[in-house]
Amino acid sequence: MPIFKDREYLRVELERSQDESLWMQCKACGELVFKRRVRENNNICPNCGEYFFLTAPERIESLIDEGSFVDISKPIVAGDPLAFIDSKSYPERIEVAQERTGLPSAILIAEAKMGEIPVVMGVMDFRFVGGSMGSVVGEQICYGMEQAAERKTPFILISSSGGARIQEGMYALMQMAKTAAVRERLARDAVPFISVMAYPTTGGVQASVASLGDIIIAERGALIGFAGRRVIRDTTGEDLPANFQTDAFAFQHGFIDRVVNRENLREELIHVIRFFQSTEKRES
Amino acid sequence: MSDERTLDLLEAKIRELQELNKMEGMDLSSEITKLETKLESLRAALYADLSDWDRVKIARHSKRPYACDYFERIFTDFYELHGDRFVGDDRALIIGLARLDGKPVAVIGQQKGRTTEENKERFFGMPRPQGYRKAHRLLLLAERFDLPVISLVDTAGAYPGLESESGNIGGAIAENLALMSRLRVPIVVCIVGEGGSGGALAVGVGDRILMLENATFSVISPEGAAAILWKDKDRTREAAEALQLTAGKLLRLGLIDEVVPEPLGGAHKNWPEVFESVRTSLVRHVEELQNTPRERLVEARYARYRNTGEFHTLAEA
Numbered sequence: 001m002p003i004f005k006d007r008e009y010l011r012v013e014l015e016r017s018q019d020e021s022l023w024m025q026c027k028a029c030g031e032l033v034f035k036r037r038v039r040e041n042n043n044i045c046p047n048c049g050e051y052f053f054l055t056a057p058e059r060i061e062s063l064i065d066e067g068s069f070v071d072i073s074k075p076i077v078a079g080d081p082l083a084f085i086d087s088k089s090y091p092e093r094i095e096v097a098q099e100r101t102g103l104p105s106a107i108l109i110a111e112a113k114m115g116e117i118p119v120v121m122g123v124m125d126f127r128f129v130g131g132s133m134g135s136v137v138g139e140q141i142c143y144g145m146e147q148a149a150e151r152k153t154p155f156i157l158i159s160s161s162g163g164a165r166i167q168e169g170m171y172a173l174m175q176m177a178k179t180a181a182v183r184e185r186l187a188r189d190a191v192p193f194i195s196v197m198a199y200p201t202t203g204g205v206q207a208s209v210a211s212l213g214d215i216i217i218a219e220r221g222a223l224i225g226f227a228g229r230r231v232i233r234d235t236t237g238e239d240l241p242a243n244f245q246t247d248a249f250a251f252q253h254g255f256i257d258r259v260v261n262r263e264n265l266r267e268e269l270i271h272v273i274r275f276f277q278s279t280e281k282r283e284s
Numbered sequence: 285m286s287d288e289r290t291l292d293l294l295e296a297k298i299r300e301l302q303e304l305n306k307m308e309g310m311d312l313s314s315e316i317t318k319l320e321t322k323l324e325s326l327r328a329a330l331y332a333d334l335s336d337w338d339r340v341k342i343a344r345h346s347k348r349p350y351a352c353d354y355f356e357r358i359f360t361d362f363y364e365l366h367g368d369r370f371v372g373d374d375r376a377l378i379i380g381l382a383r384l385d386g387k388p389v390a391v392i393g394q395q396k397g398r399t400t401e402e403n404k405e406r407f408f409g410m411p412r413p414q415g416y417r418k419a420h421r422l423l424l425l426a427e428r429f430d431l432p433v434i435s436l437v438d439t440a441g442a443y444p445g446l447e448s449e450s451g452n453i454g455g456a457i458a459e460n461l462a463l464m465s466r467l468r469v470p471i472v473v474c475i476v477g478e479g480g481s482g483g484a485l486a487v488g489v490g491d492r493i494l495m496l497e498n499a500t501f502s503v504i505s506p507e508g509a510a511a512i513l514w515k516d517k518d519r520t521r522e523a524a525e526a527l528q529l530t531a532g533k534l535l536r537l538g539l540i541d542e543v544v545p546e547p548l549g550g551a552h553k554n555w556p557e558v559f560e561s562v563r564t565s566l567v568r569h570v571e572e573l574q575n576t577p578r579e580r581l582v583e584a585r586y587a588r589y590r591n592t593g594e595f596h597t598l599a600e601a
Contacts, residue, residue: 074597081537081594082528086513104598135593142590164481164503166513169527170539173503174592176482177489180458181465181589188466204503207454207482212462226454226482227444231508236445245449255452 026050042262051199051221051262055101056108056125059158059198063121063266064112072120073109074143078136084167093167097128105136106161109144111151115270117277120148124160126200131161133205134168138175141209142182145193149185154192154273159210163203176208183212192276194269197222197256202245215272216256219265224250287330288549294323331549334498336524336533340506342498343477344440347552349559350409351378351393351436354476357555358563359384359391367418371451374415375406376443377487379422384434385567390426392419392487393436396477410443411483413451416460419487423463432470432570435487440505442483457486464489465589468582470573472566474544475499475531476551491585492569493539495531496558497546501539502529539592542569 023032028050038045042062043052054062060069077094084090098104106128110121122144124131131137141157148155164172186193195213197206200223207226210216218224225245232238243249247259260268298319305312334342342348355362359382367373378393396409403409419435426433442453464471464487471490479488479501488501495501504512506524511517528534531543544565547554573581 076595076597079594079596082526084526086526087515135595139593139595166504166509166527168594169503169529170501170534170537171592171594173481173485174539174589176458176485177461177465178589178592180461181586184462184466185586203454204482207457207486208461209458211452211455211458225449226442226457227449232444232446232449238446240446244446249450253450253452255455 044262051219053126053160053199054262055127056103056123059123060108060110060112060121062262063158063269064110064114064119065116068113070111071108072111072144072147073104073107073140075104076136076139077104078134078168080167081135081171082167082169084169086167090167093129101125101127103128105140106131106133107137107140109140109147111147114266114273117270117273118151118153119156119273120144120151120153121156121158123158124198124205126160126162129165129167131159131205132163132165132172133161133175133179134165134172135175137161137165138172138178141179145182145186145191148193149189149191152191154194154276155186156194156196156269156273157209157213158196158198159201159205160198161202161205161210162200163205163207173204176204179209180212183209187214192273194272196265196269197224197250199223202226202228211255215258217265217268218247218250218256218259220247220259220261222247222250222259224255291323291327291330294319294326298323327548335521336527336530337506337521339498339530340500340520340524342550342552343500345550345552346398348477349551349555350398351395351438351476353555354436354559354562355380355382355391355393357559358566359389360386362391365418365422368414369421370417371414374411374418376409376439377411377415377419379418381431384563384570387570388429388431389570390422390431390433391436392422392433394439394484394487396438407443409439410441411439411486412443412445412448413453413456416442416453416456416486420456420460420463423460423467426469427467430469432472432574433467433490434566434570435471435473435490437473437475437479437484437488437501438477438499439480439483440478441480442486454482457482460486461489465586466582468578470570470576470581471585472569472573474562474566475501475540476562479529480505489589491573491581491588492541494542494544494565494569495534495540496544496551496562497531498550499531500529501531501534502527 026045029048031047080090107124194215196217198219250256362382364380378395397403397406472492473488473490474494506520509523510519534540547557551558
């Protein structure tokens with residue numbers, strides 16, 4: 001399959017946890033496929049190769065050495081500093097997301113091994129309020145970087161986020177500056193930071209930490225950009241190319257180092273961290 | 285603020301009476317005084333209780349002083365620098381060398397246009413990647429020559445368009461955030477109008493964050509929030525309240541350091557007064573920061589951003 005497909009967006013499907021059926025229909029090819037086979041295949045359609053979302057735990061499982069996972073996330077959950085209410089209150093929204101995902105927030109920080117090399121990894125989960133970055137996601141990313149610096153292991157961030165979390169207002173915007181500041185400390189300490197942009201990496205996350213990796217890898221099918229299609233159309237009325245903000249677009253314009261198929265991501269990350277490990281040895 | 289029309293009418297009436305008073309030789313002074321008193325009390329009542337949405341409109345007012353007005357009026361020897369050295373010269377983001385209170389500084393300002401023609405040139409004050417990269421190079425220059433940086437923020441946001449996205453606007457913003465977080469010179473930011481999201485923050489990281497009384501600073505515009513969260517673009521008033529985007533509210537939340545007062549009704553009512561308040565405040569902050577050892581300055585800035593965020597810590601089992 002060609003790495004670059006011309007298309008508007010990757011068609012993805014959230015795995016519905018309430019759905020107990022053993023089969024699911026692929027939105028891309030329409031085929032009914034056995035769910036367990038999809039799972040075993042990294043949530044890739046066994047029939048047509050289309051990607052479905054990976055939850056944060058599934059993503060971690062797909063990347064790390066078996067049995068090496070330790071959840072080192074900080075024990076924190078979202079506050080409600082603005083007492084924000086839209087169609088529902090922000091705390092309610094968080095509760096629903098927690099129930100739906102079984103996660104405390106939109107990110108997990110893991111200590112694990114990849115190819116026997118220890119790493120610290122931050123993995124976002126798009127199901128949780130669109131993977132948006134508020135105070136908790138910002139703090140966890142910073143904490144993960146600090147843990148990586150302390151352990152002298154590479155930091156890997158897998159982004160899957162629509163951007164800043166509106167319900168936290170300016171606190172959310174400030175997480176962009178916060179994560180960028182901590183990223184600079186990591187650079188000062190020469191700790192490798194590999195940023196993986198998955199579907200989607202947009203808005204305030206693309207415009208901060210995700211774009212600051214020493215190496216930036218996009219997963220095939222990622223949506224990468226700052227302002228959304230709708231905002232651009234409403235503001236400028238511009239016609240946008242079909243491949244706008246796709247992995248191919250980001251690659252052609254030089255935002256990212258590589259586009260990698262999901263099934264090869266673990267292998268590539270191991271290659272990169274092994275390379276940095278060898279630079280470390282040379283210095284000491 | 286439709287009530288502003290009442291004030292305008294009253295003002296016009298007073299002027300008319302003052303003219304008559306001169307020409308006809310008759311004494312209308314008691315009448316005039318009465319109207320003036322009425323005008324003052326009406327004005328005070330109208331502006332005493334501005335809603336957040338009123339302030340959004342004042343922050344966007346087309347007669348408000350813009351960055352270049354400040355550059356000309358509160359700095360001396362403003363010397364503009366051009367271009368990002370790669371793509372071009374973004375007219376929505378102005379950089380230059382100047383003196384504040386006689387001392388050399390580097391300045392950054394986001395600049396809207398006043399006429400249709402000028403707005404076309406300036407992309408309505410919305411910088412593109414080359415604008416942020418122009419600021420980036422000025423920041424490096426400032427660090428090299430130990431110049432304090434003063435950044436005047438006033439934008440609806442980074443320019444959302446094909447050109448911006450092709451030039452990796454997100455990456456350009458990210459690079460500025462990273463650089464400003466560790467730059468070894470004082471940075472004083474003043475939001476003089478609109479602080480629109482990442483496009484404002486990209487030149488809005490510093491040691492002191494000041495806001496004019498009616499300026500706004502927000503993760504998203506009230507229109508954007510209304511469309512996304514309320515699915516109703518007309519509920520902007522509600523969105524403006526909920527976002528807590530005014531100077532007063534952000535000061536209470538501890539996210540900014542100081543509110544610079546504006547004349548009654550907004551900065552557009554009296555430019556000289558605004559210039560004087562902003563100048564005084566900038567001079568004071570730059571002086572304080574200049575007296576701080578660089579290492580401590582950078583550490584304090586780091587701590588400020590590192591500790592920004594509100595969350596609950598769960599009791600460990």
